[in-house]
Amino acid sequence: MNTLSSRPVIVAKPSSASHCIECDARHRSVCNAIGERDLERLAAVANPRKLERGQVFIEEGRPAIDFFNITSGTVKLYKMLPDGRQQITGFAGSGHFLGLAVSETYAFTAEAIEPIELCRFSRPKLRTLLDDFPALEKRLLETACNELVAAQEQMLLLGRKTARERVASFLATRHGESSACGKLSDRISLPMTRAEIADYLGLTIETVSRTLTRFKSEGKIALPSRDEVELLDPHWLLDVAAGQDSHTASFV
Amino acid sequence: MNTLSSRPVIVAKPSSASHCIECDARHRSVCNAIGERDLERLAAVANPRKLERGQVFIEEGRPAIDFFNITSGTVKLYKMLPDGRQQITGFAGSGHFLGLAVSETYAFTAEAIEPIELCRFSRPKLRTLLDDFPALEKRLLETACNELVAAQEQMLLLGRKTARERVASFLATRHGESSACGKLSDRISLPMTRAEIADYLGLTIETVSRTLTRFKSEGKIALPSRDEVELLDPHWLLDVAAGQDSHTASFV
DNA sequence: GGGTTTCCTTGATTCAAATCAAATTGTCGT
């Protein structure tokens, strides 16, 4: 739980016009609201960095002074209760924009779950950028709406789905997202640990593990390695995720 | 579960410049982004209506063609699973803006839980309005961010809090919101049924009822009527809501 | 104003997932 201040981060190559042009994340990020001609302006205020697993760059309750755009790797966003109970509210990958807050303080903590790269924007500089590129603000509103829809879906999961349905939903969503990003494979990667999956789904490590094992023994998935899952029956998984299981273990 | 089409709604007084000026909800709604001089323009595209308890005006999965602004009363927003399990993702009161969606279809259902008044905006008309009043778009982004923060808080509740903590959080939040709206009383009103509270907190009716009874027998609240709660110890309630209960029933 | 319906409360019992407790596997540094 080391913050930026407690451990110096490795700063990537100094700000240059090229890093925005070459940025892997640009095509799926809000940055694509800015035309190629103006990328220099974006690059001038973007502050690229690299972080390792475990590094915290947004901390719940701290003053919200910076905004971030993940350009590679995955981070987890979470909230905690004083006794240590944790709820991961989402995972954010390449292209994701973070830190948007009306309030003066961050509402959640953000931590790298694998080595990542990100761009930092200071509040006043982003403000200027938003004023100069109204399209950027529209894109931000769009992404906020999409996140709201995802949050509602997650509330349904946390409030009303069984452990089985939660794990199926998780796999199905991961599958959907990765295939939206081009990969048409039925093999999905899980950069997060079982503990992180559990904290995301409102379950315990044991329940997540048992449920995956169960899916495997039912022949619905394969677990070739710790961080990979192969979906042997994606359609069945979608049904379970939607709460339409032909009852826990059907008698076919 | 009657939709707008299935039962005709009572249309309020015809669109006139005055209804926006006199609107109770204006000071807390996104509409306050529009100056008093331009209210006529707003009134021209706003379509006021009255709805009764139980009427659905946004339905999950249906084409997202309209936007709504609640001007009086309370609505519930929910998602459902095919077998009838329901998760209420939020309650929206006067001033709340609804229906914002990037997608072509609504992601949730909205239903009046008491007689309400609202303003309807068609998608193209709202688009024009947004283009003419950039401040409106900024306000929408702000409210979306606030809702995102609330959604994350609710995920923490649904994923990690006990029944006791959930009910305490619900009462504490209601109290906080009503006092933000002026009322400094420790008496809060609950326009929703126990079933709706349960569907909001991811619990059953029985658990909500038992928990409230328990708080009452512990001397922390009073239940003067079915839809009113008096907080006798607001500070204690906040502690329980935050997960810092001095253990379920302390031995004082 | 009496009967019906709906909502709420209370009690007994069950159950899904949590907790407690090892055993196993995988990873990393040396």
Added chain:
DNA sequence: ACGACAATTTGATTTGAATCAAGGAAACCC
């Protein structure tokens, strides 16, 4: 290749909330 540690799986037991099952209290409607 070898320990040491961390992550995961698996098993036994407990438990908080769900479910099942009545009662009671408002609100609603002829």
